[in-house]
Amino acid sequence: MRSSMANFAKSNVPRFSVDVYQNEYLPEGGSEVNAIVTVTATGGGTIGSAVSAPVYPPGRGPSAAVAIMVDCSGSMDYPPTKMRGAREATAAAIDTLRDGTRFTVIGGTHVAQEVYPGGGRLAVADATTREQAKHALRRLSAGGGTAIGTWLRLADRLLSAADVTIRHGILLTDGRNEHESPEDLRATLDACAGRFTCDARGVGTDWEVKEVTGIASALLGTADIVADPAGLAADFTRMMETAMGKEVADVCLRVWTPVGTTIRFVKQVAPSVADLTDRRTEAGPRAGDYPTGSWGDESRDYHLCVAVPPAGLGQEMLAARVSLVVPDTDGTVQNLGAQGLVRAVWTDDMAASTSINPQVAHYTGQAELAQAIQKGLDLRKAGDFDGATAKLGRAVQLANASGNADTAKLLAKVVDVVDAATGTVRLKTRVAEADEMTLETRSTKTVRVKK
Amino acid sequence: MSQMPRQAALPKCPSCAEPVESGDLFCGACGYDLSVVPAASQDHPTLTMTGSAGPGDGTAGDGVAWPAPEPAGSGAPPAAHQPADLPGTDSGGAPLPGHEAGQESGAGQEAGSGVRLDRPDEPDEYPLQAPDPRLAAGAAAPADPALLCVACRAGRVDSDGYCENCGHAQPRERDHVERESGPVAAVSDRGLRHHRNEDAFAVGHTTLPDGTPVALAVVCDGVSSATRPDDASLAASQAAGDTLLAALPRGTHPQQAMHEAIVAAAQAVNALAEEPATAREHTPHQNAPACTIVGAVVTSGLLVVGWVGDSRAYWVPTDRSTPPARLTEDDSWAAQMVAAGLMSEAEAYADERAHAITGWLGADAYELEPHTASFKPDRPGAVVVCTDGLWNYAETAEEMSEVVPPDAAVRPLHGARVLVGHALDGGGHDNVTVAVLPFPAPPQGAGSA
Numbered sequence: 085m086r087s088s089m090a091n092f093a094k095s096n097v098p099r100f101s102v103d104v105y106q107n108e109y110l111p112e113g114g115s116e117v118n119a120i121v122t123v124t125a126t127g128g129g130t131i132g133s134a135v136s137a138p139v140y141p142p143g144r145g146p147s148a149a150v151a152i153m154v155d156c157s158g159s160m161d162y163p164p165t166k167m168r169g170a171r172e173a174t175a176a177a178i179d180t181l182r183d184g185t186r187f188t189v190i191g192g193t194h195v196a197q198e199v200y201p202g203g204g205r206l207a208v209a210d211a212t213t214r215e216q217a218k219h220a221l222r223r224l225s226a227g228g229g230t231a232i233g234t235w236l237r238l239a240d241r242l243l244s245a246a247d248v249t250i251r252h253g254i255l256l257t258d259g260r261n262e263h264e265s266p267e268d269l270r271a272t273l274d275a276c277a278g279r280f281t282c283d284a285r286g287v288g289t290d291w292e293v294k295e296v297t298g299i300a301s302a303l304l305g306t307a308d309i310v311a312d313p314a315g316l317a318a319d320f321t322r323m324m325e326t327a328m329g330k331e332v333a334d335v336c337l338r339v340w341t342p343v344g345t346t347i348r349f350v351k352q353v354a355p356s357v358a359d360l361t362d363r364r365t366e367a368g369p370r371a372g373d374y375p376t377g378s379w380g381d382e383s384r385d386y387h388l389c390v391a392v393p394p395a396g397l398g399q400e401m402l403a404a405r406v407s408l409v410v411p412d413t414d415g416t417v418q419n420l421g422a423q424g425l426v427r428a429v430w431t432d433d434m435a436a437s438t439s440i441n442p443q444v445a446h447y448t449g450q451a452e453l454a455q456a457i458q459k460g461l462d463l464r465k466a467g468d469f470d471g472a473t474a475k476l477g478r479a480v481q482l483a484n485a486s487g488n489a490d491t492a493k494l495l496a497k498v499v500d501v502v503d504a505a506t507g508t509v510r511l512k513t514r515v516a517e518a519d520e521m522t523l524e525t526r527s528t529k530t531v532r533v534k535k
Numbered sequence: 536m537s538q539m540p541r542q543a544a545l546p547k548c549p550s551c552a553e554p555v556e557s558g559d560l561f562c563g564a565c566g567y568d569l570s571v572v573p574a575a576s577q578d579h580p581t582l583t584m585t586g587s588a589g590p591g592d593g594t595a596g597d598g599v600a601w602p603a604p605e606p607a608g609s610g611a612p613p614a615a616h617q618p619a620d621l622p623g624t625d626s627g628g629a630p631l632p633g634h635e636a637g638q639e640s641g642a643g644q645e646a647g648s649g650v651r652l653d654r655p656d657e658p659d660e661y662p663l664q665a666p667d668p669r670l671a672a673g674a675a676a677p678a679d680p681a682l683l684c685v686a687c688r689a690g691r692v693d694s695d696g697y698c699e700n701c702g703h704a705q706p707r708e709r710d711h712v713e714r715e716s717g718p719v720a721a722v723s724d725r726g727l728r729h730h731r732n733e734d735a736f737a738v739g740h741t742t743l744p745d746g747t748p749v750a751l752a753v754v755c756d757g758v759s760s761a762t763r764p765d766d767a768s769l770a771a772s773q774a775a776g777d778t779l780l781a782a783l784p785r786g787t788h789p790q791q792a793m794h795e796a797i798v799a800a801a802q803a804v805n806a807l808a809e810e811p812a813t814a815r816e817h818t819p820h821q822n823a824p825a826c827t828i829v830g831a832v833v834t835s836g837l838l839v840v841g842w843v844g845d846s847r848a849y850w851v852p853t854d855r856s857t858p859p860a861r862l863t864e865d866d867s868w869a870a871q872m873v874a875a876g877l878m879s880e881a882e883a884y885a886d887e888r889a890h891a892i893t894g895w896l897g898a899d900a901y902e903l904e905p906h907t908a909s910f911k912p913d914r915p916g917a918v919v920v921c922t923d924g925l926w927n928y929a930e931t932a933e934e935m936s937e938v939v940p941p942d943a944a945v946r947p948l949h950g951a952r953v954l955v956g957h958a959l960d961g962g963g964h965d966n967v968t969v970a971v972l973p974f975p976a977p978p979q980g981a982g983s984a
Contacts, residue, residue, distance in 0.1 A: 094783035342702025343687070392702075400730045402697035425695060429730045432964075 098125035098331050098381055102407050102424035105443040107329065108434040109385065109429050110394075117390045117403040118424040120443040123376075124383040125210045131270045142412070145231075146331045146475055148213065148250035149186035150324070151239035152177055154199075154224060155226045155257040156191040159290065161226040166258055166287055169313025173320035177254060180324035181209040186246045189217060193228025193256075193392075194263040206246055218378045224391075229263035230478070233272035236282070243280050250360070251280035252277035253303070254320065273302035276336065280307050283323050286312055286525070289517040293428075293524045301358055304377030308381055309525045311518035329380035331408065335420070336365075336373035337386060340405040347404075348393040350374050353447040354385035357454045357528040367417075373409065378466075387447050392428050400429045406412055443533050445484060451484040451532040453491065457527035464511065473511055481507030487532045494523040539620050546802050638983035678790050693695060707731065709765065711949065719750040719833075720948035721970035722955045726924055727963030733757030733826075734922050735768035737776025738977070743834065744786045748979050751779045751832045752970030753796070756846050756922040758825040758895055767804045767824035772895050774803035775830055789832040790909045793841035797905035800828050801843075801896040812870030815954035829863060830921045833976045841907040842866075843894045850974075851939045852916035859936035862908060862918075868893030891922075916974050917943040917950065924967030925958045944973035 094376075102453035152174055154402070167244035174189060181187055186206035189199040200220040200353040201207040207217065235255065243251040261269055286296045287310045300307035304324070310316050320404055337360070341347060352358040358446045362374040390403045408420040460475030476499050483492040484504035492504070497519040684690040690700020697704055709732040711724040719741030725732040734757065740750040753775040757764025775796040782792035808823035827844025840848040845865040852859060864870055869889035871879040883889060894904060917939060921927075929935040938957045943950030950971040958967040 167839075243714040343690075343700050344700065345702070395703070398725070398728045398730050402695070404706070425697075431730070432728055 086240050099127040099381075100125050100380060100422040101179065102408070102422040104405060104424040104426055105441055106426060107325045107436075107439055107444070108525075109431045109433065109439075111437040112397055112430060112432060113394045114430065114437065115391050115394050116348070117392055117428045118441070118444045118448075119388050120384060120402070120441070121337075121386045121388055121424055121426075123386065123405050123408065123422075125379045126381055133181060134493040139507040146250055147184070147186075147248040148182070148328065148330070149243045149246040149248045150181065150327060151188050151190055151253045152255060153190045153192050153196075153235040153255040155230065155259070155287075156193050156197075156226055156228065157230045157259055158258045160363070161359065163313075165313045166227050167224065169287065169316040170256055171221045172226055173256070173316035174221055174224075175416040176317040177320040178214050178217050180321050180328065181214065182328050183210055185209040185328070186248060187213075188239075188242050189220065189224075190231070190235055190238055190242075191224055192257075194231045194234070196234040196238035198238070199223060204242065204245075206242055207458065228490045230257065230259050230261055232257060232261045232265035232269075232295075233264050233269045233354070234392055235297075235514055236272050236276050237461070239282075240276050240279055240497040241285060241443065248288040250327070250330045250333050252322055252330065252378070253282035254327070255282055255284045255299060256282070256287060256316070257291055259290050260292045268277065269299075269415055273299065275474050277304075281333070283307070283327075283332075285310050285316075285319065285323075286521070287311075287316060289521055291324070293521055297525060297528075304375060306356075307525055308524050310341070311519070311522065314422060315323040320420075321336055326380070328410075330378040331380055332420075334410050335376050335379050336367075336409050336411045337372050337376055337406045338371055338417075339388065340407075341390055342392075345403065345457060347372070347389070348391055350389075351387045352384055353450060353452060353528045354383075354532055356530055357451050361384075362421035367409075367411075373411065385443075385447065387444070387451070388426060390426065393426075395430055397430050397432050400427060401424070402430045413442055415510075418438070445486050446533045447530070449482050449486050453479055453486070454487065454528045454530075457495070457523060461524050461527075469511055473509060476511070477507035478506075479509055480509050486531060488529075490531075491523075491526065491529060494519070494526060498523055504531045506519075536837075563589055565824055565861065576626065585812070595925055598669065603893070610908070612851075613794070646885050649852075656787060684864075688744075689831060704730075709735070711824060714738055715948050715954070716750070717750055717979070718947065719972045720791050721752055721754070721920075721952050722951040723968035724955050724963070724966065724968050727959060729966055731758060731765060732966045733764040733768055734924065734966040735772040735826075736968050736970055737772040738970055739776055739780050741784050742979070743783060746836045748976040749783050749789070749832060749834045750972050750976045751776065751783070751830065752920045752972055753779070753800075753830040754846055754920045754922055754964070754968050755800070755829075755896075756827045756844065757898070758822075758827070761822040761825040761899070763807060763824045766807055766824040767897060770803040770807055770824075771800035771828050773825050775800040775828060779830070779832060780800060783832070789837055789839040790841075790907050793830055793832060793839050793907045794905050795905075796830060797828055797841050797843060797896075798903065801900070801903050801905075802855070804896040805898045813917075823898035825895045825899060827866075827892065827894075827922070828896055829920055831862075831918045831970070831972055833918060833972045833974045835975045836911060838910040838912055838974050839907065840918075840920075841905055842909075843903070843905055844924045845870075845890070845892050847920075849919040849921075849926075849932055849935045849939075850910070850912065850916060851919060851932075851943065852912070852946055853941070854914060854915050854916075855936060855941070857914060859916075859932040861932045861935075862905045862910065864906065865892075866904075866906075867892050912974055917945060917947070918972040918974055919943075919950075919954065920970040921954070922966065922968045924963075924965035925954055925969050928958045928961035928963065929954075939971075947971035947973060 085430045101124050102301060103122040104119050154170050155172055160170065187205050187209055191197045200217045207213040239253045268517055282299060283305035284296045284299040284307050289311060302325040310319050311396055339347065339350060349359065349361040352360060362373040367373045388404055392401065392403050395401060404426040407423040409417040411417045456475045456479035459473045460479060463475060464472035474496065480495050480499065480501055481504065483495060498515050499511055502508040502510065545775060597686040618908035623754040653790060667859060673688060682691050682694055684698035684701060684703060685705060686703035687701040690698040691701050692705050712723045714721055716738040719738045719740060721736045721738045723732060723734050723736055735755050737753045743749050753772045755768035755772040757768040778796040778799040779792050781794055784787065804824055827846040827891050829842040829846035829848055831848050840862045842863045843866060845867045848862040850862055851858045868891045871893055873880050919939060928936050938954060940950050951969045954969040955967050
């Protein structure tokens with residue numbers, strides 16, 4: 085079923101709506117309720133994602149501060165196209181900044197260094213500062229190690245000083261985080277989570293996929309591979325456009341569940357899979373907040389799974405109430421108005437209780453697809469080729485059945501597909517490292533339900 | 536509107552709205568302590584549906600000179616029948632399909648099977664329990680029980696009608712509805728298996744131009760496979776009841792009035808299909824709202840029934856030594872097969888399609904064919920008008936007669952409750968709605984006990 089509620093929040097903030105897709109009918113004794121919750125924000129300044137620049141009256145866009153973190157470790161000069169590509173990409177991102185946006189460029193090695201404007205400040209974007217910043221990029225040079233946590237901490241210090249709505253980082257690395265322990269990076273990510281959002285990119289093929297995706301996931305941004313440095317400028321422009329389109333930050337999915345219930349999981353399932361279950365913050369009796377980061381005009385889907393105590397046939401209960409809130413620093417919240425109800429109704433109508441909601445089925449498949457790819461690639465690296473073949477075969481089957489063409493294409497570069505429908509595949513003997521890393525980085529990308 | 540189902544004017548548990556007996560200390564359904572609530576008076580004013588009830592003249596003769604039914608597509612005036620002479624006629628005066636109504640018991644027919652074979656896959660939102668003013672007024676108990684969840688007794692009820700503690704949906708207004716109007720009464724219940732009540736009814740009484748009494752009941756069953764079945768049944772029962780209450784005092788022949796009432800009900804249901812635009816947009820593949828209808832009108836000498844679908848009317852004479860009868864013929868697949876001589880009754884009712892209905896009110900109906908019949912019983916008795924939620928547990932006229940209390944004609948509300956109770960005892964697989972009318976219609980003021 086589908087139920088919908090929308091509400092106009094105050095101006096300058098997009099209007100949020102919540103739609104719930106579920107089969108609320110449970111058999112006698114049934115206790116698991118699944119629902120896909122679609123959250124859509126509309127009515128802000130951005131028009132779609134392909135627009136070259138957000139449409140705002142001069143000086144009226146959402147206030148934002150951006151930190152661009154560029155890897156300046158010694159390996160960025162091997163080949164030198166990487167450093168050159170990074171400079172060009174950063175320049176392109178600076179050109180995409182809306183006038184009035186606060187910004188900084190940070191050069192990252194085993195320490196972090198302010199490249200522009202320096203002095204612990206942020207610049208305010210206009211024609212002059214943009215030129216100054218691009219000029220300063222010439223000082224970006226390769227040399228030193230990699231300690232990404234130091235870059236993030238500097239970005240956090242600079243961004244938090246600005247009184248703005250949106251705080252965002254763009255991070256580019258070409259290598260492993262070698263000069264810092266994983267625990268240190270983890271601690272930094274935990275400290276920065278909720279303070280700013282961050283997109284992470286790996287250039288070349290010498291970086292660690294799980295490090296880059298881990299940064300993006302912790303800081304609620306996107307992760308991707310830019311195998312060819314020539315592609316960096318276009319990617320940075322797109323990322324900055326998206327950042328400029330954000331209008332409200334720190335939006336949380338607030339989930340209320342009744343007494344006696346357990347939340348099995350809360351996952352973002354579109355545009356990509358991200359498990360939010362463990363990121364819950366308690367928010368009063370039986371309610372918890374799950375962070376979703378900042379929003380422009382966009383739509384995301386979430387899969388909510390709740391275990392409820394079985395009730396008698398004909399009984400109905402509210403299994404969850406989903407709303408959207410922006411927590412304030414003083415402990416209060418701004419409620420964005422929209423809410424969705426997830427229900428449970430017990431029936432002896434087997435046809436009703438055994439049918440699976442198409443959205444739930446689709447996203448269950450998409451989540452399994454992401455997992456199958458990750459498991460398959462891990463097994464392949466570990467030398468378990470039978471296991472890898474089975475997992476990647478299953479992935480091919482799921483990508484084929486759900487119409488996830490992008491992922492299917494990436495899979496076809498790692499395995500030879502004998503029969504997509506049955507998931508019969510053979511591992512390719514030679515796989516380009518870039519193809520394997522691309523598949524792993526993008527494994528969580530999902531497609532929406534075919535209408 | 537007067538036909539809107541409302542909180543029954545009868546003792547009910549202030550917590551869960553289940554009926555309670557006057558001597559009960561605790562509610563049998565939820566265990567609520569009734570001793571804190573002042574006992575409600577058993578004496579309830581009779582509710583009139585339209586304006587004045589007219590002074591009862593006390594004569595229950597059958598001397599009404601009926602004008603012939605208005606032509607309006609119908610042929611000869613309908614014949615009147617003795618109960619033993621069943622079947623009656625349809626509104627065109629033609630004999631009804633099938634014979635021995637009431638006697639055909641269907642050996643292969645098991646009670647309990649649902650009539651509709653399909654289900655709603657996208658139920659709509661439905662109205663939630665409105666606060667009962669009587670609770671606020673009557674029960675000045677410490678904690679206002681209206682705000683407490685009936686399931687866990689701990690949480691407050693939120694604006695969506697769910698408990699803020701345990702999440703359970705609260706009883707809705709239509710979950711259990713009881714209503715009396717003069718000599719006629721009806722009870723509707725959600726049953727034990729369905730999560731909402733998609734049945735609706737209307738009861739009323741008024742006087743004919745010659746001052747003699749007339750009582751009526753209309754019962755509708757929402758078709759679950761369609762959208763908003765609960766809206767359909769409510770709109771249909773309301774429209775039919777209003778039409779009868781307007782037409783009968785004007786002197787329209789009851790059988791003609793019944794025909795018009797069914798047409799008005801069909802139009803009311805059709806009108807639902809046009810709104811609201813947003814709901815249709817979201818679910819363009821959905822069927823239009825639909826429901827069945829069955830109605831009965833009793834006067835001092837005449838009994839008229841009308842129906843579309845598989846909701847039924849039964850005649851149960853007060854003298855149980857004389858035979859009862861079923862007064863309606865289902866618009867169902869099985870009934871059609873038998874009527875057409877294509878299958879024996881046993882074969883037809885053994886088929887899985889047996890209970891699929893072939894006639895209903897709603898925009899998806901091919902052609903509206905209201906059936907009406909008039910009877911002239913020669914002895915007093917009760918008319919039971921009901922949905923399949925009851926007759927699944929008392930299919931034949933004899934079975935129905937056995938469960939109708941002997942005093943049903945003089946205590947129609949009690950009778951309707953007993954019959955609903957019979958369905959619930961049997962499993963309550965469907966919504967159950969029962970109206971009981973006495974025949975002949977008693978003079979004004981001599982009605983309910």
